[in-house]
Amino acid sequence: MKVLQLTFFVFLLLPGRASSQVDFIVKNKAGYDNQEILEVQESYSKALHALERTWKQMNLIWDVEASGKEKWDVRMSRWNENEWFLMWLGRAEEPRQIRIANKRLGKMKRVMKGKKAHLIFQSPDKTFNCKWSKHAWTIPKGKVVIHCCPQFMYLSPVHKSKAFVHEIGHESGMPFHRKVYWRRAALRTAQERPIKALKNPENYAYLVMQYYE
Numbered sequence: 001m002k003v004l005q006l007t008f009f010v011f012l013l014l015p016g017r018a019s020s021q022v023d024f025i026v027k028n029k030a031g032y033d034n035q036e037i038l039e040v041q042e043s044y045s046k047a048l049h050a051l052e053r054t055w056k057q058m059n060l061i062w063d064v065e066a067s068g069k070e071k072w073d074v075r076m077s078r079w080n081e082n083e084w085f086l087m088w089l090g091r092a093e094e095p096r097q098i099r100i101a102n103k104r105l106g107k108m109k110r111v112m113k114g115k116k117a118h119l120i121f122q123s124p125d126k127t128f129n130c131k132w133s134k135h136a137w138t139i140p141k142g143k144v145v146i147h148c149c150p151q152f153m154y155l156s157p158v159h160k161s162k163a164f165v166h167e168i169g170h171e172s173g174m175p176f177h178r179k180v181y182w183r184r185a186a187l188r189t190a191q192e193r194p195i196k197a198l199k200n201p202e203n204y205a206y207l208v209m210q211y212y213e
């Protein structure tokens, strides 16, 4: 199959908001047309914008004038008043939880914003890894390289964005999800085992989707 290597520069200039430029390198081994590839890139860019909005919320929780115990009390009460952080990352009961989230979200934002996105569209006859990761997979090392399986193309634009945030989570120090996939499992984990949720890319993916526009 013919291998097309295309580089796209997508500039998103949105009024009243800092613009983010995503630099893509595309390997289209599946023979999709340009329009299909552009739509996937738009899902990636929208995922980045949602992640940036989530990071702003994290800053609003984190940036406190007070010090010592009072600082953490304020951070925890702000966290618990944010329905989405509460829902997807669990109730904050100790400083450690907020520290983990701040570190992970910050890393995800830096990775997604600061690195080129290599999108590999797998040829339908070479989808060995797609047996385990149905939609997309990545090897969390060095460059951001996201392999999109044939099934990925059937996802809605929002779910493509969600899948990208999930993969960026893997690229940002969260290699595992210990069987926590999809909405119900992520919600239950946040309620019952918040520390586990805080180390799970699926929980961050759902949180970020709350800030999707």
Ligand SMILES: [Zn+2]
Residues within 6 Å of the ligand: 166, 170, 177, 201
């Ligand atoms: Zn995964």
